[in-house]
Amino acid sequence: MLIVLIFSAIIYFIGNSALSISDPVESNYALTAKEMLLNHNYLSPQIFGHYWYDKPIFYYWELIISFKLFGISDFGARFFSSLLALCNIYLIYRFVKSQTNHMIAITSAIIVSVSVEYWIIAKSVITDMTLGLFFNAILMSFYIGYIRHKNGLQNYKRYYLLAYIASALAVLTKGPIGFLLPGLIILVYLGIKRDFKELLRLQIVPGLLILLIVSGSWYYYMYITHGNDFINVFLGVHNWLRATVSEHPRFNVWYYYIPITIITLFPWSILLPKLIYNNRNNWFINVPFNSFLAVWAGTVILFFSCMATKYSTYTFPALTPLAILIAIMCHKRITLICKTALLIGSTYIILTVTVTIPQMNKASTPHISHYINQSINDDAIILQGSGRYRVSPTYYSGHEVYQLLGPNDVPPDSTAISWNAKEVMPFISVNNLSPDKDIYLLIYDDDNFPDTLDSNNWSMVYSNTEGSIYQLHR
DSSP states (O other), X not given: OHHHHHHHHXXXXXXXXXXXXXXXXXXHHHHHHHHHHHTXXXXXXXXXXXXXXXXXXXXXXXXXXXXXXXOXXXXXXXXXXXXXXXXXXXXXXXXXXXXXXXXXXXXXXXXXXXXXXXXXXXTXXXXXXXXXXXXXXXXXXXXXXXHHXXXXXXXXXXXHHHXXXXXXXXXXXXXXXXXXXXXXXXXXXXXXXXXXXXXXXXXXXXXXXXXXXXXXXXXXXXXXXXXXXXXXXXIIIIIIIHHHSOSSGGGOOTTTHHXXXXXXXXXXXXXXXXXXXXXXXXXTTTHHHHHHHHHHHHHHHHHHHSSSSOOTTTTGGGHHHHHHHHHHHHGGGHHHHHHHHHHHHHHHHXXXXXXXXXHHHHTSOHHXXXXXXXXXXXXXXXXXXSSSOOOHHHHHHOOOEEEEXXXXXXXXXXXXXXXXXGOOSXXXXXXXXXXXXXXXXXXETTOOOOTTSXXXXXXXXXXXXXXXXXXXXX
16 A cells, blocks of 8 residues: 555656646635735635635645645645545545455555546645545545444444544535535435434534534634625525536536546546446445445435536545445456556656646746746736636736726626626726836737727737736837
8 A cells, every 4th residue: 555655646746846826726726825824814715805705714724834834836735635635545445445355445546546537636726635535534434433333333423423523624625515415425325225213323413513613613703704795605606606507507418427427537437337247247245335335426426417517526526436336346457457557647747747737837827927026016007808817927926917897897796696706806997097107918828919908009028828918108
């Protein structure tokens, strides 16, 4: 197992110091943590000087701790995702070994470690690896406690309490889904087992107290500090609205997670049809464990398939049970599994250097930001034109960058229960450009010059593959 962890650490950490913080997702998290750290604000997420209710606090704490340890850097921003990916692999190994044997456990760890989505998330500045670790801990603790109780062992209650602790941390990481979805999986599993009496033994009262104390205290603080704005935006927009109104309507199709799951499990998804066929006669060996894993994976995928907003990472919690099921079917071919993992892992290392680092630079603005930092005055006004707003220039340069509005445009209401609540960046109207300050315009490689501005009044002062900077003539 030590060899698996060492090899995984290499593929997760290598190149992280050269992977730029990309737009539009990673830079929001990184800038929020940076602002919180610089303002000595460790409880209320903030970005662009405004309070930011997109996600709960736990992941920002990770980033802040990492920034304190390694400085505000690309490596620091990615550190905890890579570290927790290793913790998750070890947790999977211990759990599977406790229910099966060492060979299946080590196979599960190997399969998870080099699955393509796992590798991507292990190097990303997003909440999903943290949530995935806590999600796994919830369901693994429940199942160990359940099996111990069925085997007549007396100390099963502590595992149920561990599940509540993990759930409280999941709620602090992603919101109510950290409690509701694992709870639904447990309820479905007990329903299939026709064992609803176990609900009376799940330590619900002390468990809810744990949830209220560990996670509820932060939510209570946010409510008494920020009032209904927090409730409307966090619960109204980032939970209820995501479930009922698609943020990206073109992705809201029932089959969305079918190809996503195939990609998630690559390269093992190539083997899956043959594995299922070869194991069709002995699939029900170790039925209770297999059925629990199937309920876990199936409920996650079906749950998010019913949600209006769909993201490729939403079903990440299904990767663990699917990988374990694959390991159960193919553990006798451990040599092939190891050779495949070595090949895929080596490919990841090569891709990191040759493809990922250049592509992340294109999805970010480290060089443009360096120019801003070195060559543009602090009191200058920097604009972004049409296209998606990029946060990385502000993160890297420390210089506030404004989204340009047309003469008749109105900034979106960041407190309304609509997708406009995500738009908390600074805005400035073309009518309000100061005549006394230097004004610069960022045009990225995939954007056009704004129609609201006369291009003849601007001259290019800097350009690279990320985009160009123009200065307004006076």
